[in-house]
Amino acid sequence: MTILDWIALALLLGGAGFFFAGTIGLLRFPDTLCRLHAMTKADNVGLGLLCLGLALHERTLSGTLTLAFVWVFALAASTLSAFLIAGWAEARSDTGEGS
Amino acid sequence: MTPIVFPVTAALLFAIGLYGVLTRARLIQRLLAVNLMASAIFLFLIVTSTGGPHGPDPVPQAMVLTGIVVALSTMAYALVLIRHLRVLTRAETLESIVDD
């Protein structure tokens, strides 16, 4: 294993760690907004680290580009869905329907 | 190890699904159990496709693809039927509907 592989491994483990923390946050945090916070942060950074690690391992242009696309799309989707869920949660708490 | 672990998993998944079909009364959960049984058979089919002397046999893979589509279609249909039944009778199990 070259030094690049070791860096890749570290990045992958770091990404997995972020996912783990995010999942714990999702399960443990008290309300919708906090859970969203935990999940989106963890997913965005965690996925970014995973993609970076895989790109270092793969080391081809097309592979790296594909991974970059995966990350960008996941970012866009999670940003918007988090925003919509937050809006929905706010609307619900305004009308006093839920927490 | 590998030649045994996947077929055994398929058989056990089938058994778990069968148990669910027999014991769960809530229709959506019974539906999930039926789909579990189907997935178990798909797993078995794909496992048998890998071992041949000519490389992976595409016929079981095609069968599984067809099977996945068929299972999705029947699931979609069953879900609408369950919701329709719910609207009509407010029941989510067949046991709670008294026959007339």
Added chain:
Amino acid sequence: MTEAIDGLTAGSLTALILGPLILALVAVALPRRRLIDSAVMLLALLLLALLLPLSRAVLTHGPLVMDLGGHDAPIAIPLYVDSLALGMLWLLTLLALAIHPYASAWLQRSDHPHADDYPALWLVLWTGLNSLVLSGDLFNLYVMLEVTTLGAVSLVMLGQSAGAVSAAARYLFFALVGSVLFLLGTALVYADIGLLYMPMIAVHADASPAIVVALLAITAGVAMKAALFPLHAWLPIAHASAPTPASAVLSAAVATAGVYLLLRLWLGPFAGTWTITTAQGIGVIGAAGILYGSAQALRQQRIKVIVAYSTVAQLGYLLLLVPLAQSPLAWQGAVYHAVTHGLAKAGIFLAAGNLILAIGNDRLENLSGADQFAAKNLLVIGIAGAAVAGLPPTGGFIAKWWLLSAALGQGQWWWVAVIAVGSLLAAAYVFRILQYAMRQPENRAEIDPRVRDQSLPYALLWPPALLAALALGLGFSGELLAPFLQVTDLSPALGGTGR
């Protein structure tokens, strides 16, 4: 095998499967009821015309196999036609001809909210039934079973009431488990001997554990879908709560197709796995179904439930073919029984539908005086009922006579007793309906039918009459049709043609 297939045969087989399908697609895209109704009639007549040369081809060449897509066995999906399949095709096409115009008129007349949904659903179901009958590939049968199941469940669901929808749900869940079991059997067969092409399975299948379990799983799966006797629980409720024309389709076509499929599989690809004991066991199940169904039918108070239980009973006769399969007479009898019973049963349901239009429901006690206002429909019920019971001179008599002769010819006299008792009970439950109808009401003014025979539209009167006439007519054409019913190659019925 394909050398016997000429252009006309290939075209007929294609039309049988794709004709109803394309028409269904047109019906979805252009929901004009008039247009679709006449197109369905034309299609049914066209297919009837095409069945004539097809029957001739089967008579001269024996069973035909058409490999789809121009590929060779065993990778192609074959369509397979023998006399058994031919009988089913005649039945289905005649039913399509009679039931569709009736259904259209009936749904319109009773202001049924699903009148627009019916044509496309029935046409797709028709495609499914034709392909189920013709398919010679085990996995393709799984797909076709799903088409028929979804179609049949939808027809039950059209009954609208909470009872009908819950019956549909019950039916669907039985059928879903049935499909999974069928799929399991298919997977085991493929994993064990690497074949799905049924004409070849019979040659390669032995009694290895995987094949035996596959046979068990497939049998249980189809039996759940076809509501064979111990697994019949959903059938009477479902058939009785569907809209009446749909009940006719379900009892006459769908249920028969299920049993047809079982016979096809048992006596075709799996013929090598039978022993005398298991064959007799299947016969016993059939006999139990005959007796149980008939006894239940005698106790019911609603016409549609009586007729539905009668279906449970009559399907049992088809199972008697398994222990008697060595005799050509038994094959003739089984095919003849399937066709006559299908036609007669549809006729009874359609006539019962007219009674429902007249008195608002189908309870026996409300039938009093029906001989005054619904004489034609009662006549249909009488004739078709006689055919179901197997009384001379109907087609049912010929069918049961052949079955009886086959049983006597092989010295299996115990089936004779079952057939005789079953016929007696059937006659009893049919005449019980007539007896209620002939009863004079205490107060003449009580007879207040909403509709009299005379005011019913023509489209509601000729289909049941046609069906009863056909069931009767089959009684006079037994000798004429017998050559078409010959199974040239008895055991295994399908496997003999394998390469």
Added chain:
Amino acid sequence: MLPVFDTMLCLGLLWLGWGIVASTTLFRGVVLFMVFGLLMAVTWVRLSAPDVALAEAVIGAGIAGALLLGACKAMLSDPGTPAEQGGPEPAALPRLPAAALSLLVGAALAWLMVTVRGGGPVPEAVAIALPTHFLHNPVSVILLDLRGYDTLMETVVLLLAFLGARAMMRHSELDPLFTPVATHRHYTMPLITLLTPILLLLALHILWTGGNAPGGAFQAGALLAALGVMYQLTGHLRPSRESGPGVRALLVCGLLVFSLFACLGLTWGDAPLTYPRGAGYVSALVVEIALMLSIGTTLTLLFAAHPGLKPDLRQ
């Protein structure tokens, strides 16, 4: 390393399977089922079946998940019959005999599934037929040509499922999964305008390469359905009580093209579904494009739980 991975994968599948069957709440069962679908997709990759993996990912975790969540929400928003409120779920069958039967079946099947013989005439014949075919992805050869009839009929199952469901949707008001908030449109619009061309491109790509690489009409159609789902969730498509002529045309075009093509097989071959010599790839592509449109429309409508959809162009 690989045996360890396999064992972990299988244990995960079994654990999730048990979770689905034993879960006390509906929502939990549904979520576990979606996770199970994802894990199955990983399993398919491990068993070198990438086509199946792709389909399982878009269907098992994607479309099926969306449908299940919709049904789940409908169940939870209604308190149900008095007998079912709060009380325990009535058991369909006693647990003990059911467990004994299932274990027996499982043990018998495990033995059978390990000892089946394998091989046989079909795998051999297929291995011979594959190299000379005009398509290069073995699974596509089977799905589009050798067993094209199955594909035709599987699409019939999908259409029939929708027709049956439509009959019910017309007569009982089923709630859509979400009621989108219209004021958010200026946030969702950029995403829609970004993703629409990309998803369309991706669907066409999956379709186009389907002949030679994993992919095909159903996966592409499911991607289109994802687009349809997104339009519904952001309020650009709204459920309607009737299917308009355009929707109906999209619904049937796939099967219509496929079955007419099947009939045409009689003119240039001896049997229906025969591909014309020399124009095989082109005809497969035409059929697949039509199928993709129909599959996408059908799945989108099934998600809407309504007979039709109409665009909502308000800004």
